[in-house]
Amino acid sequence: MHYVEQIGRYRLERRLGSGAFGTVWLAHDDELEAPVAVKVLADNWAHRMDIRERFLSEARLLRRAGSNRVVQVYDIGELPDGRPYFVMEYADAGTFADLLAAGPLPVPEVLRLTALAARGAAALHEAGIVHRDIKPTNVLLRTAPDGTARVLLADLGLAKSLAHASGLTLAAGSAGYQPPEQAQPGSGIDERADVYSLGALGYELATGTVPGAPGQVVRPDRLRPDLSPEVQRALLRALEPDRERRWPTARAFAAELERLAAEAAPVHKPRGRHRGVALMAGLFVVVAVGAGVAVLNLPSSSGSSVLTVKDSTGRVVVEVPGAWGRQLRDSGWDPHSIGLTAGQEPGLAVADDLAKWPDLSADVNGVFVGLSEHGSVATRVDGIAHSGCHYDGSRAYSSATWRGTIRTWSDCSGGTGTLSETALRLVGGAAQPQVYVQIRQHSGDATARILRSLRVT
Known part of the structure; x- marks a missing residue:
């Protein structure tokens, strides 16, 4: 235009x-x-x-x-x-396609997200509408006031009234998500066409792979061995080429996925993405800790009230309570994890037990700091939500050097600690650098003191 x-x-x-x-x-x-x-x-x-x-x-x-x-x-x-x-x-937290780009999701999260998409399809069907093009890019995420994410169906460009769907004469849909009846003009469709697409959606969330043509779908446990037989059966039933053998409704499919999710282990690490990523708990693991990155065990600092740590480049320096300074990862991070330009940027993580960081209910004290020289960190960080945590609200922060907004969560999966995060910009209006800070603490509130100590060169 x-x-x-x-x-x-x-x-x-x-x-x-x-x-x-x-x-x-x-x-x-x-x-x-x-x-x-x-x-x-x-x-x-x-x-x-x-x-x-x-x-x-x-x-x-x-x-x-x-x-x-x-x-x-x-x-x-x-x-x-x-x-x-x-x-x-505006769906500020991206799409299911963005979740897939961030890597494999825990199986209970796959079930929960697919069930929410199926509930959306059921709402369309109850309104007399068949979507005909459900796929990851058309399932959106929007941050709710409590910090959780709503799942929304979008893009009804191919949608039709169910009352007229039996007379459709043109093929529609996307490869891998298209049921056989949508590829055969004149065969007529009903809500079970969307059930097939929802099965393909769940299959890709679980395996990271778009399913093959109808009747040629590789068993999902061959791509992801930790899938239970019940989960596999639920997905493959939705992907039946013969619609008479599929789940009869999106609502029935959703109910089965919800049952399976409830039986699975609790999810402490729902994943998200960038562009306002929601559903992103344990972000530190995603953006700061790469495979094979060594944990440096720091000398005991229990007798010191404050410990100064810095990343391997020496550009990022921050002070943390002495008792927190037991382990350090100083090798940086990739800002692409929150939707910014990919690359290796300075960053560090320090905590009393980094192995516990992925579990938001665990008692852990620590700090992650990531520097970015490109893009708006604030835009990305403000869109992050932590499913399973209670959003406590936000407050403005400013110092002689930095300004930003501190956002805080508590009661993560029953845990007693808090999670705070902020995107900091330099006072004076300079666009770069910007810094992302995430702070975990089991008791007390050292957030402002830690932020005041932060130095970037």
């Missing part, structure tokens, strides 16, 4: 993505003081009335769904050149 800075009352900030028929922008509603997503029909399709109607149909179907499990539409309008647009809620 031709570049514009304003659409109606919505001030455009950046492009989120483009599809075959439109572009989605992150915008700001200055009246409501809230971020929104604005989807605009591409100018090269403006003359096609059938494409225009399909574009508007998506907005109408999203509105008709009327569920908090489906992206909500707030407004609709036209640009001065006549192209339509519609305004939706």
Whole structure:
């Protein structure tokens, strides 16, 4: 589209993505003081009335769904050149595709996330809509006020009314997620087509691999041996080529996944990603600790009130309570873990027991500090949520050197400690460097003291 800075009352900030028929922008509603997503029909399709109607149909179907499990539409309008647009809620925490990019998920988290997507599909089906294109890029995550993440279905560009689905004559869907009936024009579809796609979604979340063609799907336990026979059966039943043998409804599939998740071990490490990654507990393990990175056992500091530690480059220096300084990883981090430019940047982690860090319910005291010379750390960190923890709120922080917002969680899976994190920017307006800090503490609050001690050269 031709570049514009304003659409109606919505001030455009950046492009989120483009599809075959439109572009989605992150915008700001200055009246409501809230971020929104604005989807605009591409100018090269403006003359096609059938494409225009399909574009508007998506907005109408999203509105008709009327569920908090489906992206909500707030407004609709036209640009001065006549192209339509519609305004939706902004999913700040990315997509399931981003979760997959961050690496394998724990099996209970796979079950929980797939079940939430299936609940979203069930909401569409109850509204008389079949999605026809459920896949990781079309399942979004939005941070809720309590710091958890909502799972939302989006992109109803291929969606149809169930009342008319039996007469569809065109193939639709994406390879690996497309049930056989959608690849055969004229065969008619119902909600079980979405059940197949949901099975493919769960399969990829579990194995990291898109399933093969219908009837040629590799057993998931061959790709991930820790899958139980019950989980495998649930996924493969959804992926049955014969729809009569699939789960009869998305709701039934969701119920089975929820049952299996409840029987599994508690999840202490839900994973997330960047671009406002949610569901990301134990972030330290993701961004700071690489495979094979040595833990340096520091000399006993129990007699010292404060210990000064620094990373291997000497650029990052921070002071921590002496009792925390037992183990150090000083080899840096990769900011790509939260959605910034990939690379090795200075960083460190120091704690009384780094092995306990992945478990948010464990009693551990420590600090992770990661430096970034590129991009907005604050934008990424503000989108992180920690599933299973209670969000205690945020407070502003400023010192002679740094400013930022401290966000805090507690009661993580029944644990008694707290987790605080902040993205720091230099006072005075310099864009770089920026620093991400995560602090775990079992008792007391040393957050401000630690932040005041931070030095970056």
